[in-house]
Each structure stands twice: as C-alpha cells, then as structure tokens.
Amino acid sequence: MKQLLLATGWLAFGCALATPFPALAALPEPVRAMIDAAIATGDESKVRTVVDLAKQTNPDDVAEIDLLLTSFETQIAEAKAAEAAAKVERIRTAGLFENWSGKGEFGAFRATGNSSNTGITAGLTAQREGIKWRHKLTGRVDYQRANGVTTREQFLARYEPNINISDNFYVYTLAQYERDRFQGFSGRYAVSGGIGYQALSKDDIQLSVKAGPAYRVTEFIDGRSESRIAGLVGLDFDWTITDRLKLTQDTNAVAETGGSAVAIIDSNNTTIDLVTGLNAKINSSLSARFSYAIEYDSNPPPGAVQTDTLSRVTLIYDF
Numbered sequence: 001m002k003q004l005l006l007a008t009g010w011l012a013f014g015c016a017l018a019t020p021f022p023a024l025a026a027l028p029e030p031v032r033a034m035i036d037a038a039i040a041t042g043d044e045s046k047v048r049t050v051v052d053l054a055k056q057t058n059p060d061d062v063a064e065i066d067l068l069l070t071s072f073e074t075q076i077a078e079a080k081a082a083e084a085a086a087k088v089e090r091i092r093t094a095g096l097f098e099n100w101s102g103k104g105e106f107g108a109f110r111a112t113g114n115s116s117n118t119g120i121t122a123g124l125t126a127q128r129e130g131i132k133w134r135h136k137l138t139g140r141v142d143y144q145r146a147n148g149v150t151t152r153e154q155f156l157a158r159y160e161p162n163i164n165i166s167d168n169f170y171v172y173t174l175a176q177y178e179r180d181r182f183q184g185f186s187g188r189y190a191v192s193g194g195i196g197y198q199a200l201s202k203d204d205i206q207l208s209v210k211a212g213p214a215y216r217v218t219e220f221i222d223g224r225s226e227s228r229i230a231g232l233v234g235l236d237f238d239w240t241i242t243d244r245l246k247l248t249q250d251t252n253a254v255a256e257t258g259g260s261a262v263a264i265i266d267s268n269n270t271t272i273d274l275v276t277g278l279n280a281k282i283n284s285s286l287s288a289r290f291s292y293a294i295e296y297d298s299n300p301p302p303g304a305v306q307t308d309t310l311s312r313v314t315l316i317y318d319f
Helices: 002-018 029-041 044-057 059-093
Strands: 100-112 117-129 133-146 149-164 169-180 185-201 205-220 225-240 245-250 259-265 270-281 286-297 307-318
Touching: 029 044, 029 059, 044 059, 100 133, 117 149, 169 205, 185 225
Parallel strands: 245 259
Antiparallel strands: 100 117, 100 307, 117 133, 133 149, 149 169, 169 185, 185 205, 205 225, 225 245, 225 259, 245 270, 259 270, 270 286, 286 307
16 A cells, blocks of 8 residues: 555656646737837837836736846947947047047127227137047137227137046146237247146036146247246036036137136236136037136236236037
8 A cells, every 4th residue: 555655646746747837928019019119219218118117017027028128238238339449449540630520610709908899709629539648729819900900919829638547637738829919928838737637527517627837938029028937727617508508617718618717827927817608509510609708917018907808709610
C-alpha cells in the first residue's frame, strides 16, 4: 500500500509539471499601437506620458510596457551619443575659416556727455566654438556727421580667445583697441589675461565672471601718451525671459549670445563700460534691440566729462 501511495504521489507531481502555467495576457493591440505612435515621434516627454497612461489602464502588462520604454530609451541614448561624437569630429576636423557664427547690427544712437547728438551705429561679432577653445572677434562704430563736421566718432575692436580648464573654469586673454576723440583719446590699447568662472549655466540664465591683470596704453589727442599696469574685472550675464525676449548686460559687444560688464582699474584712472540691453526676436535670424550704455572714466583728459551715455535702437541679424 505504501508503495502504491508513493507511486500515485509521483504521478500527480509529474502531471502538475506537465501542465503549463497560465500565459501572461498579451498587451492589447490598440495600446501597443498608441505606444508605438508616441515612440515614432521621438518626443521623450510624450512617450513617457503615453506609457504612464498605458500602465494605469493595463496594470497586468506593466512588465511588457517597461520593456518597450527601455528599448526606446536605449535608442535615444545611442542616437544622442552618436550625435555628440559626430559634432566633436566636425569641430576637430574643421578648417581655420569653418565653424564660425556671428551677428551683425545696424541702427541709430543718441549720445549725451562729451557730445550730444544722434547718429548711426554698426557692429559685428564673430565667434568660433572649439572642443575646449573659443574665439570671439568684436567690432563697433558709432558715427555722426552734420554740416560737414564730425560730431561723433567712436571705434572699438576686440579679440578674446579662451580655453576651458574644467566644467566651470576657463582661462581668457584679451586684446582691445578703442578710439574716441570726443572723450579725449585718439587711441587706447589694452591687453589682459586671467581666469573666468561660469557661475550659472542654465537654459534661460547664463552668468560668468572673470578677472586678471591688464596693461593699458592711452594716446591722447593733445599728443601725450601714457601706459599703466591695470586690472580687469568682467561680468557676463544673459537672461532669456521668454522665447522672444532676452535681457543682456553687456559691454563693447554688439550682439553677443550673452552680455558682459567690464571694468579696467589702474592707480590713475578707472574705466567702466556698462550696457544694458533688451532683445526682441522678430524671426529666427532677425531681432530688434534697445540698449542703454554708460561709459565712465574717473580721470578724463582736460575738458572732457567723466560720463558718457548712449541709447541705441538697432536691428540684429544672426548668420
């Protein structure tokens, strides 16, 4: 009897093994089609929204839904990695005159201070982004002539390369030339080098600061010339208020992606150029800009005042 019971037990166990477990229900075709359609758009936020809804309405199919989401995320990650690698390769192999972008600006200005007049203003900014290096070229002219007499003539040219040494720190160098006879100098040259820090780097706000020693030579319109060791302090700020409206704080830069404020300080004279601007985007390439500039010299040449202001209304074209 004992052997019969044992045999009967093994037979029952074998039959249980032979009987298949109930199959998991397949993901309903309409739900799968909905997820596939979201995946086809490539929009990650849309895919996650659809997946969350599918999980709520089909709790028994969460595992299969997660597999679809994981597959999509893997494809997206691979595509981003490939795009980043291709971008680095394009930058690495670019020629000297390739990979430049820029902005051109043209409009009118109103000046007060050493001269009080209205005239035209024009400028150009070009920038080349490398893997670690960045080069910026800036030029600007403010000019006004009436009844055969020039009443405003201001020129600026600047070259600033810098190199990233970490995610937040960079080393900069700067060479700058200015000419403004109405402020009392026929030429002012400055070179500087130092370190910069990217304090904020978000989609809507960019903020960086920089500082370093500087050397400045000033040639006055009366024939005098002086050279001094100085210090440079800079601030770059850019706030995208909306998709079409941007506030910048900039100096000597006609149409930069961001703005800057720069002070050059020496034992005899402190120069501060400060420009606050508001950009309104008209289309993908064209923007309107209103800016207000303050140019301050603590020790101007004889006969000149310390502070000039310039209000500018311009159009900016990106290329």
